[in-house]
Amino acid sequence: MTTFKALLLSKIGTDTGNSFTSNVIDIEDTQQPEEGDVIVRIDYSTINYKDALAITNKSPIVRKWPLVAGIDGAGVVESSNHPKWKVGDKVIMNGFGVGESHWGCLAQRAKLKGDWLVKLPDSFTTKQAMAIGTAGYTAMLCCLALENHGVKRGQGEILVTGASGGVGSVAISILSSWGYEVVASTGKVHEAAYLKSLGAKEVIDRAALSQVGKPLQKERWAGVVDSVGSHTLVNACAQTKYRGVVAACGLAQGADFPATVMPFILRGVVLAGVDSVYQPLAVREEAWARLATDLDRTKLDTITTIISLTESISKSVDVLAGNIRGRLVVDVNR
Numbered sequence: 106m107t108t109f110k111a112l113l114l115s116k117i118g119t120d121t122g123n124s125f126t127s128n129v130i131d132i133e134d135t136q137q138p139e140e141g142d143v144i145v146r147i148d149y150s151t152i153n154y155k156d157a158l159a160i161t162n163k164s165p166i167v168r169k170w171p172l173v174a175g176i177d178g179a180g181v182v183e184s185s186n187h188p189k190w191k192v193g194d195k196v197i198m199n200g201f202g203v204g205e206s207h208w209g210c211l212a213q214r215a216k217l218k219g220d221w222l223v224k225l226p227d228s229f230t231t232k233q234a235m236a237i238g239t240a241g242y243t244a245m246l247c248c249l250a251l252e253n254h255g256v257k258r259g260q261g262e263i264l265v266t267g268a269s270g271g272v273g274s275v276a277i278s279i280l281s282s283w284g285y286e287v288v289a290s291t292g293k294v295h296e297a298a299y300l301k302s303l304g305a306k307e308v309i310d311r312a313a314l315s316q317v318g319k320p321l322q323k324e325r326w327a328g329v330v331d332s333v334g335s336h337t338l339v340n341a342c343a344q345t346k347y348r349g350v351v352a353a354c355g356l357a358q359g360a361d362f363p364a365t366v367m368p369f370i371l372r373g374v375v376l377a378g379v380d381s382v383y384q385p386l387a388v389r390e391e392a393w394a395r396l397a398t399d400l401d402r403t404k405l406d407t408i409t410t411i412i413s414l415t416e417s418i419s420k421s422v423d424v425l426a427g428n429i430r431g432r433l434v435v436d437v438n439r
């Protein structure tokens with residue numbers, strides 16, 4: 106009988122009187138759900154904001170109990186009944202409800218659907234892929250949204266909110282490497298040197314954006330990558346230039362959007378929503394290919410901290426408190 110280590114989330118009882126547990130335990134291979142057709146030996150996983158919500162049970166992310174956590178994983182195919190994948194292939198898993206309604210990748214082994222997997226670009230290690238993870242891949246989707254909606258270098262500054270977080274850190278790195286002038290909005294102004302090392306030309310205090318503001322404000326941004334939502338997103342739209350583009354992917358401040366339509370109907374501002382979970386394969390492959398060619402690996406090392414499977418539990422609390430800088434990569438074999 107073979108076993109593997111995994112971070113298992115369990116809930117026993119009713120909605121009103123339940124007990125939630127989050128533990129690293131040994132699971133027998135035979136206990137894995139039947140739904141996958143590829144078994145992947147996971148090298149690395151990661152803690153995204155959504156993982157932190159699931160691991161601490163702070164939000165109803167988990168749809169099926171018990172569940173192995175982890176929306177991201179990178180590793181090597183151990184066995185496959187899927188025509189696209191063979192033993193030894195290196196793969197990346199992001200989204201598709203893995204770590205939410207399907208067993209996830211904060212584990213030494215994961216049984217996944219071959220249709221969900223993306224080939225690891227040759228130039229990346231599995232560790233680098235998880236230093237990027239869903240946060241970094243979503244950052245690329247946001248940057249591509251600006252590019253696809255026609256935001257060009259030289260048209261003005263690009264605002265990145267939640268700058269010291271995973272999405273924010275990678276977005277700054279990508280946009281600066283593409284030649285855009287990036288302004289980083291952060292609650293950690295003491296991290297200004299870090300944000301500038303990633304490519305921000307200016308760092309602003311997020312307090313300037315997080316309160317109620319006027320529906321239309323002085324035009325400043327040619328584009329915005331927002332992972333924060335709420336008043337920050339509203340103010341970012343209100344400060345976006347005529348025909349500018351705001352890519353919105355997150356809710357670190359809040360899921361509310363207490364806005365007026367003024368920026369959209371008077372300035373033609375485009376609000377581009379970005380989802381990473383159910384993007385079609387072709388879009389995923391494009392995003393990963395652009396990450397492989399455009400992302401500076403030395404910057405990736407700067408933003409990454411490696412932790413163990415067990416440390417994932419305590420670090421999730423820090424993620425939700427906004428105390429983490431950059432990306433947490435989980436070495437599932439440590």
Ligand SMILES: NC(=O)c1ccc[n+]([C@@H]2O[C@H](COP(=O)([O-])OP(=O)(O)OC[C@H]3O[C@@H](n4cnc5c(N)ncnc54)[C@H](OP(=O)(O)O)[C@@H]3O)[C@@H](O)[C@H]2O)c1
Binds near residue numbers: 290292
């Ligand atoms: N749409 C999608 O498919 C998708 C994919 C990935 C992530 N997301 C979402 O994007 C957001 C960021 O994800 P992430 O992985 O980058 O998380 P993260 O690493 O935890 O970063 C979030 C950052 O937001 C800022 N922040 C935290 N609390 C805040 C508050 N109350 N008000 C304003 N800013 C606050 C902090 O940056 P500073 O201290 O620098 O301000 C923090 O580092 C999350 O809401 C996540 O759910 C969505």
